Amino acid sequence: MECTQAEAFEQYIRDLRVVRSISRPSFPEGKAPTAVLEEIQTNALRCNALMRQNEALLAQLVYDRDPASLTETDIQGLSAFAGRLFNYANSEDMGVAFKVHQLLLAAARSREDVPMIVRELYYTGITLHYMNVRDEGTGINLLGDAIQVYFTEAAEYMSRYEQLDRNTRQYLIRCVGNTRLGMSRGTHAESCRYLERFRLAMDIIQSAHYHALDPEFPWESYIYSMHMDRMTLLTHLRQEEDPEVARQVLESAEYIWGHKKKYKGQDARLQNWRVPYFYAAARYHAGVGSLEDVVKILLESAGSVAQDDYSAEAINRKLVLAAYLSVYAERLDEAGAQRYRATVEQVRRSAYQYLEQMPASQYPRVVNSAAWELSKISTSSDETANRRMLGSILAGHKPTYVHSLMVAELTRALLQRQIETRPETLVGLLGCRSAAEVQARREELCQTAYECGLYHDLGKCAVLMYIDNNARRLLDEEFFCIQSHPRTGADILNRMGCGRTLALAALYHHCYYNGKGGYPNDVPSCPPEIKGIVDALSVADSLDAATDNIGRCYNLAKPFRTLLEELRAQSGTRYAPNVVALFKDERFCQQLAENTDAERKRVYLQVYHAGREEK
Numbered sequence: 001m002e003c004t005q006a007e008a009f010e011q012y013i014r015d016l017r018v019v020r021s022i023s024r025p026s027f028p029e030g031k032a033p034t035a036v037l038e039e040i041q042t043n044a045l046r047c048n049a050l051m052r053q054n055e056a057l058l059a060q061l062v063y064d065r066d067p068a069s070l071t072e073t074d075i076q077g078l079s080a081f082a083g084r085l086f087n088y089a090n091s092e093d094m095g096v097a098f099k100v101h102q103l104l105l106a107a108a109r110s111r112e113d114v115p116m117i118v119r120e121l122y123y124t125g126i127t128l129h130y131m132n133v134r135d136e137g138t139g140i141n142l143l144g145d146a147i148q149v150y151f152t153e154a155a156e157y158m159s160r161y162e163q164l165d166r167n168t169r170q171y172l173i174r175c176v177g178n179t180r181l182g183m184s185r186g187t188h189a190e191s192c193r194y195l196e197r198f199r200l201a202m203d204i205i206q207s208a209h210y211h212a213l214d215p216e217f218p219w220e221s222y223i224y225s226m227h228m229d230r231m232t233l234l235t236h237l238r239q240e241e242d243p244e245v246a247r248q249v250l251e252s253a254e255y256i257w258g259h260k261k262k263y264k265g266q267d268a269r270l271q272n273w274r275v276p277y278f279y280a281a282a283r284y285h286a287g288v289g290s291l292e293d294v295v296k297i298l299l300e301s302a303g304s305v306a307q308d309d310y311s312a313e314a315i316n317r318k319l320v321l322a323a324y325l326s327v328y329a330e331r332l333d334e335a336g337a338q339r340y341r342a343t344v345e346q347v348r349r350s351a352y353q354y355l356e357q358m359p360a361s362q363y364p365r366v367v368n369s370a371a372w373e374l375s376k377i378s379t380s381s382d383e384t385a386n387r388r389m390l391g392s393i394l395a396g397h398k399p400t401y402v403h404s405l406m407v408a409e410l411t412r413a414l415l416q417r418q419i420e421t422r423p424e425t426l427v428g429l430l431g432c433r434s435a436a437e438v439q440a441r442r443e444e445l446c447q448t449a450y451e452c453g454l455y456h457d458l459g460k461c462a463v464l465m466y467i468d469n470n471a472r473r474l475l476d477e478e479f480f481c482i483q484s485h486p487r488t489g490a491d492i493l494n495r496m497g498c499g500r501t502l503a504l505a506a507l508y509h510h511c512y513y514n515g516k517g518g519y520p521n522d523v524p525s526c527p528p529e530i531k532g533i534v535d536a537l538s539v540a541d542s543l544d545a546a547t548d549n550i551g552r553c554y555n556l557a558k559p560f561r562t563l564l565e566e567l568r569a570q571s572g573t574r575y576a577p578n579v580v581a582l583f584k585d586e587r588f589c590q591q592l593a594e595n596t597d598a599e600r601k602r603v604y605l606q607v608y609h610a611g612r613e614e615k
Helices: 005-022 033-063 073-083 093-112 114-131 144-163 168-180 188-205 208-213 219-239 243-263 272-285 291-303 313-328 334-356 360-377 383-395 398-421 435-440 442-453 458-462 476-482 485-495 500-508 528-547 560-571 577-584 587-610
Strands: none
Touching: 005 033, 033 073, 033 093, 033 360, 033 587, 073 093, 073 114, 093 114, 093 208, 093 291, 093 476, 114 144, 114 168, 114 476, 144 208, 168 188, 168 442, 188 219, 219 243, 219 272, 219 442, 243 272, 272 291, 272 313, 291 313, 291 334, 313 334, 313 587, 334 383, 383 398, 383 442, 383 458, 398 442, 398 528, 398 577, 398 587, 435 442, 442 500, 442 528, 458 485, 476 587, 500 528, 500 560, 528 560, 528 577, 560 577, 560 587, 577 587
16 A cells, blocks of 8 residues: 555654664663674664665655656645754754755746745755865865855845745845855955855845844844854964954954843854853954963863763863863963963863763764864873774764774784785885885784774764764765765874874775775875775775674675675775785685674674773
8 A cells, every 4th residue: 555645754754763773772781692683683684674665765755756746735745844854953864854955946946936946945055054064174065065055046036035925035034144154264265255255144134124124033143143153263263363354253252242141042053152262262362362261261161061961062062162172271371381281181081081981872963073173182192092082982883883893803814814925015014125024013014904994984973973874875965975084084093193004094995996986086196105004904894894794784794705706806996906815715715704703793792782892
């Protein structure tokens, strides 16, 4: 029996919630290991079945729909469906909400329905904004140009403002304000472009003409939100002095400071808990406030969060403000540094401990700020603390942690075998000048290979809140975002002083052996000093991903022998011939398959059953 559109929508949302629940299981300590593994495997198979069911539902409901043929009932149903999926940063599935609004926008264009076009330009742009991966420190802004296209197109309808109904006018004003979204603002030039867009939008939002036309609109709230957004330029000011930008940031800080009580508790998305920091930091960067005032406020705010408080506000205050504190504390003069050193270090260590103890259920919500911001407050001299933090970031997302531990073991095993059988193929690795030196440094090389495997997917932690969805296949936009994870991982490892080797392995592990495929595709050839490990890592990554028969849910496991055929078929293009050649030895293949199976069971039990044993 065919289900109605409404029933299909309900089915998808139910499936989404079921997958979210069973893909993050927890087990009591007393549960038998075999029962734990069986439940994980059963859950993965069920997730895979639901994923296939959901793909069929989405094809029917969204992907394959002809926008020109949608009826009013269809449009109302799709709008309601998207509304249930999207709730800004706390969305059920912002990716599908984006695709629904894309479909509705196409339908609006086919109808030449201007109010609907404006509304759907707003929702298509805002859903894409919440899927975007952006970091001003590295210049990553993957979907920014596309986001601006939607809001800029909508803003062009301002010339017809008085002809539109009030509801459409409100969407139009939001679009005008949102033309700034998606704009990079990490450099002086980027900040100036942003400020010009900000000025044009504020000219409209503060206009007495539009206020008179629609006095019931929440104009003051719009203005407050715009000023809050201009505070994002503090990221640029923390990196370099820029008096002109600092002056305009101070204008916004003073406005926010003067109006903060009016909006206290009104809108969590305004993040009013940051206002004291914004005000003090803006005054400091503009040369009218003291650095110590900034440090004191950050110490008070970050230090006032209880260690067991994992609310959204507490997570941000504990982690993000601790990162800011480290930046400003480093600018103190010698006397100030001495005065605050102990308390700053206490806040730093408290942030590390907070992340280590974070419940797994909270991880997807916090991982972006944790991965990016905590990496900024690490100190390269404290290697033990840095490695513990990296382990905590990985351990927080169990599927990634399992995969990372497995890839680490496989990378080490493959490199060790290559050292034993063909050490001459590894000359140049970590500076080795001969086959004899390769063999003499075997323990060091194998340990480095293990660590490269362990941290190769660290960058996924920065995009998990955007793409951590096992209920369907990734959209093109989501896959584009996940392709940033090698560069992101390399940046985190570099920031934390983990050495060039680990960062290069993270950067190159998805690049093809021959340099003609994979991603990122805009980097030079892999340096010889690390290529031997990257070659082994690339094969190990595919080996684990393809043969995991326990918890991998988005693809069913392949037999070990089937994967070997694929490796051989891509030898010399995607994979290194020297690594693929290792599998010609039947005894080695058999032993590796058996060891991999046993190790995978052990790792799953460690991660899901025994808790976080390794940091």
